[in-house]
Amino acid sequence: MERFKGISPHRPLDEGATKIRIVNLLPGEFGDPIECILEHIDMEDTKDYEAISYCWGESSITKPILLESKPYPVTTNLFDGLQRLRRSDGPRKLWIDSLCINQSDVAERSREIQKMWSIYKSSAGVVVWLGECLPWSETTVQAIADFIIDIGEAWNPERLDHSGVVARYGYNELWRQHLRMNEFLRQRQWFERTWVIQEIAAKSPFNNSELCPTMLCGTIRLSFHYLQRANAFWTTMPSEYDSLTILRIYNPLYIQLEMCGEYVMVQLNSFVSISSQLELYLANGSAVLRTTDPRDQIYGILGLLQHGSLPARLTPDYGKPLQQVLVEYAKYFLEENGCIDVIQFNSGNTPNLPSWVPDWRHKPGRTHLREKQNTPMGFRMKDGQWCLEIDFVHLSVIDDIKPDQDQDIKPDNSLQFAKDYILSASEWLYNKSPEDHHVPLHDIQFLMKKLILCYDYFMGHKFTRLWHQLIIDAGPSPSIGDEHVFQGKEGLQCSYPSELNSIDGPDLKAGIAEVWGSVAETIRDRSIFVCTSGSVGIMEQMNVQPQHGDVIGTATTGSLDNVTDHFEEDLRIIWM
Known part of the structure; x- marks a missing residue:
């Protein structure tokens, strides 16, 4: 609010x-x-x-x-x-x-x-006011609205038939119209708001253009029904349409629509707990949208909760400082679900916030939250602040960090930057490898490329899986590892879904530069580190810098009886 x-x-x-x-x-x-x-x-x-x-x-x-x-x-x-x-x-x-x-x-x-x-x-109805058309002309805004309506009316969602729309416009015109549509959406702050989710979800599902929200820009009207249909059109584009498969509707709007879809799913499933519902919305990006009051990152989606209610201590209270609100919700998530995964969502940007408390402003590479877990944990008050006690396994220590590239020498060409980064990082890892291992440099380059592509793949939704398949070299795939949550500092193992290793589809060389451009952007402000155990990771949070000697710990998701081969006794860490 x-x-x-x-x-x-x-x-x-x-x-x-x-x-x-x-x-x-x-x-x-x-x-x-x-x-x-x-x-x-x-x-x-x-x-x-x-x-x-x-x-x-x-x-x-x-x-x-x-x-x-x-x-x-x-x-x-x-x-x-x-x-x-x-x-x-x-x-x-x-x-x-x-x-x-x-x-x-x-x-x-x-x-x-x-x-x-x-x-x-x-x-009786929800009216969305997007503002006046400026700096666009009314004629241009009307043309964009007509394009969205045309896709919504021409596409057959029952048969997932894209052929009619593709044949009508052709590839080049669909690209042009899509880019113009997204540019218009990008200039409307309404699509970046957290509150929008529950305001539009109140009239979902959007299967009736007369009952769902009406959008108004100047004097031009557009039913939200058609934006939902347009989003479904792009997200279900079959791979045979080559370059069209990477087109997506403006990402904040995509998040809003996904949240509305999750809400419909929860409505139909009364077994999803209140805490799990809230975690679901926050983990999938609702908190990265804009609010004037940061407490509304959470308060702004409470209206979506179904089949129960939150404890009284968690009801909206604008008299509480942000830090208190976030700590209370973090304790609730951990006590209710025991889902240690939530600690990934601490961005490091919220002052005076304990490192185990998510502020939900960081979107990690893996956002899937598992069901209720049995992670041994507890809470204790220390110096007037709640601390988390938790068992950890697979502890390692950061041995060295590859410094970020000097901003002054980064080339403007993102493709060349990505290549140079991989080359320099690979040589650094080669020099860090034990002398008796003699790992060939080209093997390290290959794994370095895999690591960065894996990281880019999990970090965002700019590009579809197909594009990554085309530029990953054929060869043995690293085994799929467990999901990890690290203490205070985070890293990403060199593991990824096996389908990423399959080379399939037409030769889309024109898209390679764009994919490497996205890779270059996602690693531009991150550090790569190597641990004494030999594992390598990429820092996810842009503003969190690893230091020599930092301890990386993987939280156990079950009884420590299963990991007696690793440690002789339980490792209980007090997390401030």
């Missing part, structure tokens, strides 16, 4: 799960002063209002409206939206968070946030 500072004309709101305010946007012509009247309603009795989903924009730049006949500042984006939403022949009932919630009342904000899901679900 974004926070807005202003003089409040709000009368106290009756407490109750169904009591809310709405605004009556009074009629007028475009350019007339905007006037709104607040009304208290019961959602169970009144369902003729529309819920508005929008991006606040810069809160320091405002324009005045009349709210309850008193001047009230709103952001310019909302001001523009009210101009477009206003009717000329009568009032329009709307729920708008910045107007319907007293933003200066922390207790009310904390209370009303828990109603968000019901507010959108009970509304």
